[in-house]
Amino acid sequence: MTYDDTYTNGKRTDREVVATVVVRRARAQVEQVGTREVKTAIPSGGGGGLNWAALARCESGGNPRAVNPAGYYGLYQFSLSTWAGVGGSGNPVNASASEQTARAQALYKRGGAGQWGCGSHLFD
Structure with missing residues (x-):
């Protein structure tokens, strides 16, 4: 990805993606090494009983x-x-x-699950 960064008084105040090149297509997979339980930052069933983790996956x-x-x-x-x-x-x-999830929940309240191609997974 190529970014256009804006700096004000020496601090980055904005970042925009100006170009994206796909080097290799992403594959959905979960890798886990060891026995320690991994905590996810995505709420699994929260948000009004909707399955936000399933939608994100x-x-x-x-x-x-x-x-x-x-x-x-x-x-x-x-x-x-x-x-x-x-x-x-x-x-x-x-x-x-967590911010992405909060904003997705706001979007859902505004327009329902039809906002996403995978919206039906909110009800898994």
């Missing part, structure tokens, strides 16, 4: 930094305009998983 493979060359970003594959429309700033991939 379907949309992005559960990767909060996922980028789709068609212009969708993060766990829930927001377009930049939709992200801004629910109060997000910058690019969703630069936000925490």
